[in-house]
Amino acid sequence: QVQLVESGGGLVKPGGSLRLSCVASGFIFSDYYMTWIRQAPGKGLDWISYISSDGTYANYADSVKGRFTISRDDSKKSLYLQMSSLGAEDTAVYYCARKVTGYDYFDFWGQGILVTVSS
Amino acid sequence: DIQLTQSPSSLSASVGDRVTITCRASQSISSFLNWYHQKPGKAPNLLIYGVSSLQSGVPSRFSGSGSGTDFTLTINSLQREDIGSYYCQQSYSVPFTFGPGTRVDIK
Numbered sequence: 001q002v003q004l005v006e007s008g009g010g011l012v013k014p015g016g017s018l019r020l021s022c023v024a025s026g027f028i029f030s031d032y033y034m035t036w037i038r039q040a041p042g043k044g045l046d047w048i049s050y051i052s053s054d055g056t057y058a059n060y061a062d063s064v065k066g067r068f069t070i071s072r073d074d075s076k077k078s079l080y081l082q083m084s085s086l087g088a089e090d091t092a093v094y095y096c097a098r099k100v101t102g103y104d105y106f107d108f109w110g111q112g113i114l115v116t117v118s119s
Numbered sequence: 120d121i122q123l124t125q126s127p128s129s130l131s132a133s134v135g136d137r138v139t140i141t142c143r144a145s146q147s148i149s150s151f152l153n154w155y156h157q158k159p160g161k162a163p164n165l166l167i168y169g170v171s172s173l174q175s176g177v178p179s180r181f182s183g184s185g186s187g188t189d190f191t192l193t194i195n196s197l198q199r200e201d202i203g204s205y206y207c208q209q210s211y212s213v214p215f216t217f218g219p220g221t222r223v224d225i226k
Contacts, residue, residue, distance in 0.1 A: 045155075045163065045206055047215040061214045095162055104210030105153040105168040112162055 002026040002108045004096050009113035016086050016117070022079040022096030022110055029077040030054075033099040035106060036070060036081050038092035046092070049081065050099055063089075086117045121145050121209050123218035131226045138194040140221045142207035147187045151211035154183055154192045157220075158203040166205075167192065199225055 008020040022034070035050035049070040051058045058070050069082040079096050093114050097106035122145040132138050142152065150170045155163040165174045167183040170190060180195040194201055202225055207218040 044220045045157075045208070045217040047208075047217070059213050100168070103151060103153065103169040103172075104215065105165060105208070106155075106163075107165050107168075107174065109162040109164070 002098070004098065004108060004110035006094065006096055006110045006113035009094065009115045011116045011118060012086055013119055014087055014117055017082070017084040018086065018115060020081040020083070020094055020096075020113060020115070022081075024077045024079065024098075027098070027108075029072075030074040033101060034070075034072060034079045035097050035099045036068075036079075036094060037097055037106065037109075038090075038094045039112070040089075040092045043092075051079070083115070086115075088117050091115060091117045120214055121148060121212060121216055123207055123209055123216055125205075125207060125218040125221050127221060128219065129222040129224075131224050132197050133226045134197055134199060136197045138197050138201075138223065140192045140205050140207075140223075142185075142190045142192070142218050144188045144190075144209055144211075148209045148211035150186060151209055152183075152185065152190045153208045153210060154181075155206045155208065155217075156201070156203055157206065158200075161203075163206065194223075197223075197225070 003025045006022045012018050036048050049060045051070045055072050067085045071080045093112040095112045097109045124143045126141045154167040157163040171183045182193045204220040
């Protein structure tokens with residue numbers, strides 16, 4: 001069965017950096033676009049980035065453009081999110097999700113990992 | 120960016136009731152509208168994609184309809200496990216955006 005497991009979250013100081021990882025299993029990872037979506041405490045869902053199946057193309061929300069970088073390593077079936085210049089507004093649960101092209105929906109999600117930005 | 124609004128923001132209904140949630144887009148998004156359900160403390164779960172296609176494994180009491188700017192999610196015969204928040208999401212253009220959510224609980 002499809003599984004996505006995030007790791008790398010935690011407490012980081014404002015202005016700091018963090019790298020999130022997401023390990024996939026149960027499907028051919030290299031066939032799929034992947035995405036990161038976050039949810040601030042008590043708030044709604046916020047798409048932040050996706051990467052193409054071959055890793056050559058990525059897109060970002062304006063709120064993270066220039067600060068976050070999405071990447072993937074198909075040999076490790078892993079998705080990454082390098083986050084820098086973090087601020088309090090980045091405090092959220094971060095989900096990785098598989099994106100299905102065509103209607104561009106997110107059919108499988110990880111359990112989420114909490115990132116807290118605080119001094 | 121395309122904005123999505125949802126109504127109502129919350130509702131309380133009895134088991135067995137028919138529940139309808141509306142999602143409206145700030146511009147036409149054709150059929151690029153998806154719905155998710157999030158139980159408290161859990162990751163979202165895809166219910167419907169492309170307005171009306173039911174995701175594999177999702178109960179048939181869920182259905183979607185609409186086109187252009189106005190869309191509806193219907194739950195026929197609400198069950199206790201349907202509590203939580205429901206989000207619409209547009210995939211017509213980047214940035215993909217979600218509606219603010221509709222919280223559903225049992226009366």
